[in-house]
Amino acid sequence: MGPVVQDDDNRGCSQGSRRCGRTGSRRGRGRTGIRGALVVLALAALASGCAGGGGGAGGAIRPAPGQQPGKAAPPEGAPARALHAYAGRLRAAQQARVAAARRWGLRRVPLTPPAPPAHKPEITTRKGFEVDDQEELGLPPVFTTVPTEDRVVFLTIDDGAEKDPAFLRMMSELRIPYTAFLTNYLIKDDYGYFKKMRDLGVTLNNHTLHHPYLPALSYARQKREICGMQEVMREHYGERPALFRPPYGNYDQDTLRAAKSCGVRYAPLWDEEVFVDHWEYRESDQDLHPGDIVLTHFRGRDEWKGTMPDMVRRFLDKVTAKGYAVARLEDYL
Numbered sequence: 001m002g003p004v005v006q007d008d009d010n011r012g013c014s015q016g017s018r019r020c021g022r023t024g025s026r027r028g029r030g031r032t033g034i035r036g037a038l039v040v041l042a043l044a045a046l047a048s049g050c051a052g053g054g055g056g057a058g059g060a061i062r063p064a065p066g067q068q069p070g071k072a073a074p075p076e077g078a079p080a081r082a083l084h085a086y087a088g089r090l091r092a093a094q095q096a097r098v099a100a101a102r103r104w105g106l107r108r109v110p111l112t113p114p115a116p117p118a119h120k121p122e123i124t125t126r127k128g129f130e131v132d133d134q135e136e137l138g139l140p141p142v143f144t145t146v147p148t149e150d151r152v153v154f155l156t157i158d159d160g161a162e163k164d165p166a167f168l169r170m171m172s173e174l175r176i177p178y179t180a181f182l183t184n185y186l187i188k189d190d191y192g193y194f195k196k197m198r199d200l201g202v203t204l205n206n207h208t209l210h211h212p213y214l215p216a217l218s219y220a221r222q223k224r225e226i227c228g229m230q231e232v233m234r235e236h237y238g239e240r241p242a243l244f245r246p247p248y249g250n251y252d253q254d255t256l257r258a259a260k261s262c263g264v265r266y267a268p269l270w271d272e273e274v275f276v277d278h279w280e281y282r283e284s285d286q287d288l289h290p291g292d293i294v295l296t297h298f299r300g301r302d303e304w305k306g307t308m309p310d311m312v313r314r315f316l317d318k319v320t321a322k323g324y325a326v327a328r329l330e331d332y333l
Helices: 008-012 015-021 026-052 078-103 165-174 191-199 219-237 253-261 308-321
Strands: 152-159 179-182 203-206 272-274 279-281 293-297 325-327
Touching: 078 165, 165 191, 165 308, 179 191, 191 203, 191 219, 203 219, 219 253, 272 308, 293 308, 308 325
Parallel strands: 152 179, 152 293, 152 325, 179 203, 272 293
Antiparallel strands: 272 279
8 A cells, every 4th residue: 555645635625525635546646645745845945945035046046944955856656666665575575484484394484573672671680690799890681581571582592513504594594583602612613604694694692612610610710711702703703792601501700700801791591492302491380481582502413303403493383383473682682
């Protein structure tokens, strides 16, 4: 449907005679309204020139207020054509999603997430997950879910052992956002795989150099693990991440102090974990909730009874059936 055009000719009709502007085809009314608008703009331009002496002999013609110099009015029907073109792109994108869902064996087409929130929610540390003096020291918040009423969940993937090209194709074709947390000793044999991932719009984040149990290390060694990975990320992917996930979800005050010292702003954990053959839950209700962070890993048949695409199918079939879309975590932070 084209945009609704104000019929200026009706302003002179009485209430009972407003039918006079409503006869004829919709296309005719749209053209009449557009012509009327162009006439009004032309008269405004003439009036502006006369008032300032700009339209007389030797005077420069100035645009009416709100117009840019040298900018012509849009051609007749341009707004409607733009709207139809936009609708066409939306239809094509949805058709591509339907085809991709069928191609990758999904039970349903994944839901499209809402636009990123204009006002980001306040992220605070989950109760019971605090460390001493966390607020006083301004340490990165540790959280398992994002406070939102949007029916969205966030997919996060850890480590980097499996480097399956089919996974990249699947996520790209389905347009599913996700966030990666990488460990250097597992990705260093193929930094290029994750560069392709970054080029597809995925945010790459910090999961330490060697995946140690951090609370067993001194502050200096923890800082070396976290800040050293920040530099690896900067060298290979162009920037130091703002997100860090401690291995195994274990941390102490030194962990968060070290992370803050090298630019980390958030330390997201997770509320659910999805495997190729089952789910695990943190909460007692064993269910999904708006804003939940879901964890999985870069794993394949060497450690799972299936592949990364098999895991994605299990993940998407469940969240879609529950009425959730998959959103990009960074859009809410």
